[in-house]
Amino acid sequence: MRRDGKLIVGRLQEHGRARYPFGASDDLSYYLKLLTDGGERTLWGRDLERAILHSVTGPRTGDLIGARRIGWEPVTVTAPRHSAQQGTPSRNELHMHRNRWVVEKIKFFAERAQLARRVRDVQEDARRTVRSRPELASTYLSLRGAEEIAERRIADPKDRERFLALVREAMASSVKNGQPLPTVRMRDRPLDQRQSTAAPRAAKRDQGRER
Numbered sequence: 001m002r003r004d005g006k007l008i009v010g011r012l013q014e015h016g017r018a019r020y021p022f023g024a025s026d027d028l029s030y031y032l033k034l035l036t037d038g039g040e041r042t043l044w045g046r047d048l049e050r051a052i053l054h055s056v057t058g059p060r061t062g063d064l065i066g067a068r069r070i071g072w073e074p075v076t077v078t079a080p081r082h083s084a085q086q087g088t089p090s091r092n093e094l095h096m097h098r099n100r101w102v103v104e105k106i107k108f109f110a111e112r113a114q115l116a117r118r119v120r121d122v123q124e125d126a127r128r129t130v131r132s133r134p135e136l137a138s139t140y141l142s143l144r145g146a147e148e149i150a151e152r153r154i155a156d157p158k159d160r161e162r163f164l165a166l167v168r169e170a171m172a173s174s175v176k177n178g179q180p181l182p183t184v185r186m187r188d189r190p191l192d193q194r195q196s197t198a199a200p201r202a203a204k205r206d207q208g209r210e211r
Contacts, residue, residue: 051101068101
């Protein structure tokens with residue numbers, strides 16, 4: 001499994017479609033040219049076009065940005081099959097992978113790092129955090145779901161603690177890396193509402209038992 005890439009920081013010089021690398025082949029790709037502390041650097045990848053066009057912060061030429069590879073997806077491409085025999089040309093299907101990127105202004109990653117610290121903090125009050133940062137609602141709902149699963153299926157308290165620590169770290173890393181935050185579905189209720197209705201449900205169950 002590929003690990004997510006390091007954050008590449010630089011001043012965006014130019015970007016656009018081009019033949020990789022700049023006319024050396026027929027493979028049309030997309031590039032970002034950055035001026036980094038180590039000099040000029042060019043990133044290549046078809047997904048860079050989606051990443052910059054659908055970014056949250058809308059980086060433009062001249063902006064200080066960050067680019068990070070956040071994973072990859074399998075793709076199938078076709079290529080001409082070369083044969084010594086004359087006849088109808090054919091094409092080969094090639095199974096490859098395509099890197100997925102996130103490209104944003106640098107302030108985006110600084111903000112995400114702050115959010116990740118809150119997710120990692122086990123002492124953080126979930127309801128208070130969600131009220132101030134509602135974009136984390138689904139993340140905390142997922143954490144609560146993991147806790148419920150652990151309570152039902154993992155008997156050893158130490159194993160439960162290790163499992164939840166791994167889940168929390170995975171979610172915090174996803175937030176920090178800049179991956180899209182999941183949205184709360186309509187059937188999901190805010191954390192404070194879920195918790196506020198838990199007591200009445202428990203009371204009703206107890207009443208039913210007394211009868």
